Amino acid sequence: MRNFAPFDERLSVWTADTMKTLFGLGESDIKLGVSPTNNEKFGDYQCNAAMELTKVLKKAPRQIAQEFIDAAKRPDFVEKIDIAGPGFINFTLSNTALAEHIQSLESDPYLGVEQVGQGQTVIIDYSSPNVAKPMHIGHIRSTVIGNAIDRLYRFLGYKVIADNHLGDWGTQFGLMMVGFRSFVDEEALAKAPVEELERVYVASYNQSKEDPSWREKAKSELVKLQQGDPENRALWERFIKLSIEEFNTIYDRLDVKFDLYRGESFYNDRLPKIIQSLENKGLATESDGALIVDLEEEGMPVCIVRKSDGGYNYATTDLATVEARIEEFSPERIVYVTDERQQLHFKQFFTIAKKLGMKANLVHVWFGLMRLPEATFSTREGNVIKLAALLDEAEVRSLEMVKSSSPDMPEEQQKDLARAIGIGAIKYTDLSQNPQSLVTFTWEKALNMEGNSGPYLQYAYARISSVSDKYATKYPDTHLDQYPITIEHELERRIAIKISRFPVAIRAAAENYRPNILADYLYDLAQIYSSFYQNVPFLKADEGIRESRIRLCRSTAAVLRQGLNLLGIETPERI
RNA sequence: GCCCCGGUAGCUCAGCUGGAUAGAGCAACGGACUUCUAAUCCGUAGGUCACAGGUUCGAAUCCUGUCCGGGGCACCA
Numbered sequence: 001m002r003n004f005a006p007f008d009e010r011l012s013v014w015t016a017d018t019m020k021t022l023f024g025l026g027e028s029d030i031k032l033g034v035s036p037t038n039n040e041k042f043g044d045y046q047c048n049a050a051m052e053l054t055k056v057l058k059k060a061p062r063q064i065a066q067e068f069i070d071a072a073k074r075p076d077f078v079e080k081i082d083i084a085g086p087g088f089i090n091f092t093l094s095n096t097a098l099a100e101h102i103q104s105l106e107s108d109p110y111l112g113v114e115q116v117g118q119g120q121t122v123i124i125d126y127s128s129p130n131v132a133k134p135m136h137i138g139h140i141r142s143t144v145i146g147n148a149i150d151r152l153y154r155f156l157g158y159k160v161i162a163d164n165h166l167g168d169w170g171t172q173f174g175l176m177m178v179g180f181r182s183f184v185d186e187e188a189l190a191k192a193p194v195e196e197l198e199r200v201y202v203a204s205y206n207q208s209k210e211d212p213s214w215r216e217k218a219k220s221e222l223v224k225l226q227q228g229d230p231e232n233r234a235l236w237e238r239f240i241k242l243s244i245e246e247f248n249t250i251y252d253r254l255d256v257k258f259d260l261y262r263g264e265s266f267y268n269d270r271l272p273k274i275i276q277s278l279e280n281k282g283l284a285t286e287s288d289g290a291l292i293v294d295l296e297e298e299g300m301p302v303c304i305v306r307k308s309d310g311g312y313n314y315a316t317t318d319l320a321t322v323e324a325r326i327e328e329f330s331p332e333r334i335v336y337v338t339d340e341r342q343q344l345h346f347k348q349f350f351t352i353a354k355k356l357g358m359k360a361n362l363v364h365v366w367f368g369l370m371r372l373p374e375a376t377f378s379t380r381e382g383n384v385i386k387l388a389a390l391l392d393e394a395e396v397r398s399l400e401m402v403k404s405s406s407p408d409m410p411e412e413q414q415k416d417l418a419r420a421i422g423i424g425a426i427k428y429t430d431l432s433q434n435p436q437s438l439v440t441f442t443w444e445k446a447l448n449m450e451g452n453s454g455p456y457l458q459y460a461y462a463r464i465s466s467v468s469d470k471y472a473t474k475y476p477d478t479h480l481d482q483y484p485i486t487i488e489h490e491l492e493r494r495i496a497i498k499i500s501r502f503p504v505a506i507r508a509a510a511e512n513y514r515p516n517i518l519a520d521y522l523y524d525l526a527q528i529y530s531s532f533y534q535n536v537p538f539l540k541a542d543e544g545i546r547e548s549r550i551r552l553c554r555s556t557a558a559v560l561r562q563g564l565n566l567l568g569i570e571t572p573e574r575i
Numbered sequence: 576g577c578c579c580c581g582g583u584a585g586c587u588c589a590g591c592u593g594g595a596u597a598g599a600g601c602a603a604c605g606g607a608c609u610u611c612u613a614a615u616c617c618g619u620a621g622g623u624c625a626c627a628g629g630u631u632c633g634a635a636u637c638c639u640g641u642c643c644g645g646g647g648c649a650c651c652a
Contacts, residue, residue: 031592039595048594051632061632085595086632130652167652264652290650299578300648307650314652343579344647368580369646401614421614433588438581438645444601445587450614451600452588459614467611520589523599534607534616553611575614 004104004112006503007077007093008034008045015047015089018072023057023064030056034091036501043082043090044497050087061087077101095487098496102555103485105499110155111562113503117158121329124150124160126337127256130167131243131263132176132197135250135387137441138339138370144430144568145367146337147256148515151566156510161259161329164247165321168240168263171311172201174222176239177232178214179204193242253391254423255568262321270320271312274356278305283355293352303348315349322358333361335513340366340436365513367435373442385441394422394447401449405575420570421455422447428454431567432519452523454569457560460526460533462575464557467538469573471550474539480554483547491532495552498525502559506566515567522563529556 012033019025019032030052034045050065057064065083074081077097082090105112126146129135135143147162154160179200188196208215225232244261251257275291278284284291289308295301305316325331336346346364353362372385399418406414429446433439449455487493498521505521508514538549561571 035594037595038590038597042595046594051594054632088595170652172651288649292649301578302649304650309650311650313650317652339646340580341646342652345652347579366580371645405612405614434590436580437588440587442587448587448600453600453614455614456600459612463612463615470611516589520599523589527599530615531617533611534613537611539611575612 004101004108004503005114006112007101007500008036008504010075010077011045011091014075015049015068019049019053019068022068022071023053025053025056028056037090040494042084042088043080043092045091045093047089047091048087050083050089054087065089093497095493098493098500099485099487101500102496102552106551106555106558111502111559112500113155113506115157116507117153117156120332121159121161122153123163123325123329123331123334124153124337125163125165125334126150127251127258128165128167128338129243129247132172132194132201132239134194134198135247136384137387137390137446139387140390140426141367141370141430141435141439142337142339143251143254143256144427145365145435145515147254147568148431148518148566149335149337149365149510149513151568152506152510152515152518155506155562155566158332161331162257163260163262163325164258166240166244166261166263169265169268169317171222173225173236173239174218174220175204175208176201177221177225177235178218179207180235180239189242192246194246197239197242250387250391253419254427255570264314264317264321267317267320267324270324271316274316274319274323275306275312277356278352281356283352293348295348295351298351300344300348300351303352305352315345315352318345318349319353319356319358322353322360322362323356326358326360331360333363335363335365337365337367337513339369341369342366363513365435368438370439370441373440390426390446391423393443394426395419396422397447398422398425398449398455402575417572417575420572421449421458421575424454424458424564424569425449426454427567427569428457428519431515432523434516435514455575457522457526457564458569458571459575460529461557461560461564461571462573463533464529464553464560465573467533468550468554468557471539471546478547480547480551483544483551485551486545486548488545489536491528491536492549492552494528495525495532495556498528499555499559502563505563518563519567522560522567525556525559525563529553529560 015034016032030049032047032049034047037043037046050061050068053064054061062083065087068089069081069083072081077094079092079094084090124146126149127139127143129139150160150162176197183200183203185196188199204214204218208218221232225236240263275284278293283293284305285294287302290304291306292302292304295303303315304313306312322334325334343364343366350362350364395418398421399414402409402414402418402421406417409417425447429448430439432452487496502521505518509518536549538546538553541549564571
């Protein structure tokens, strides 16, 4: 085990080993490890095994706990062990061990987090908007949650391939072609390309409803595109290029980067082969002219892999995509981040992929739909809020605050700061909720800058940074490492404990694909720190205590900076 | 009809792989800026964890049923 192993791990291994030996236990479901206490008065960690062991050992829980304590040789990082309530075994860490642990983390760029992903590749498929449709607030979840998962896995040592699987193929392009040639306004296209493309699409769609010949024309243009007609191909490529350019301005603002932009069309050539293997394995059957895979045994409805008109479905494209990804990257895992409506689709196509013998763990991370207080929003209802507008508003609002709180700051810097804060606020709102819960969008919540919010965390960080710099200016010749960290004050202790639990939060957030676990953790840490900051002097403390506290501050800052970075939230040095 | 989610303080949400008195933020009320940044801190008040059963030493958490809300269920993705 590494030096920096979190106390939870070390304690759990120890309690489990000790109990197994002492009581002659074999493997069982009973959890012999420890978990954090939910109240400080019970110590730092608790083990609940004694209560569960009564069945096996036929002894009273408190007696079991007592026997454990009597027999166990307590590790040196544990200050005291006691029994409480019906048989809880509570552990209190020694302040010295805590202090040493925090000191040892100062030189660890990973802050105690183990590189569990070494040598493994993970593909994360997220954001994935449709070409020629503007991104609206519904897209922020896939983008921001996907990006946080991306960053978390990289931090754990995985080789991550972030793939933006654009919706760049489909029947809508027939309408786009004919619509574009008749309706496009080149000026508008230059100004807001995707908006104009969408307008063209809607106009063309409306025309098709009344005009059968228009519909026919669209169909034949689509066929021409699919057959590789150079002119249509060029136009289609232009749609994609314009869309990606515009998406990229949003990704830049959100500080989101992809390794690949491979749309659905990238896998077109492989589709017939997928159908072929489905047929070869006897998985596909004809039904009403379409080719389907029967999934009744798995308790799911049939999955269409080829339409009666010969066209392919997205299930087929997704299968081809997996196949191609395995050939090229041999990923240990492929993670898809989409909204909840696609659960059935992913279940179906994961099942088929398995039947085809595709070897990669396929994971669908889904999140609840974003809705407006009045109703679910939809393009049809016309109650769509554009993502760009949301980002603009965030920056405007935070700029106001920056101007009033830092009037002397140069304007460029104010703007830059406002951007970091505004975007941080939006990201944090999304990331701090359980992804699977249904989200009701309100401006107030999305742009919250007080209390449990992105700016609260950034503010805590900026305060540390400021204190830390003031210390350096005031005591330029002092070497902090000549003064040990000492833990005396209750708040110092709480901070140290919290910092030591960073790896647990990271692992839980990554393994469960739930960035909100990390967001919660960081908020707790910032809260404890803010209390510390407000109630305990640093610079005015006596020599020794002063340095110890500054070191604690800097450790807190390191965790906040790294943690927020993993959520994709910037940490300005001054706010 | 079947399947998947959600229902926790006035509002927005954590907690859900069972543990000790259910937590935050906002809103309300009362305090703290000559002091390391008040986007802050300290305190008060606020709960039949939708409802009913069950499992358990112990249930917001697991199981069953009911009600309410969202989503999905063959040629859109």
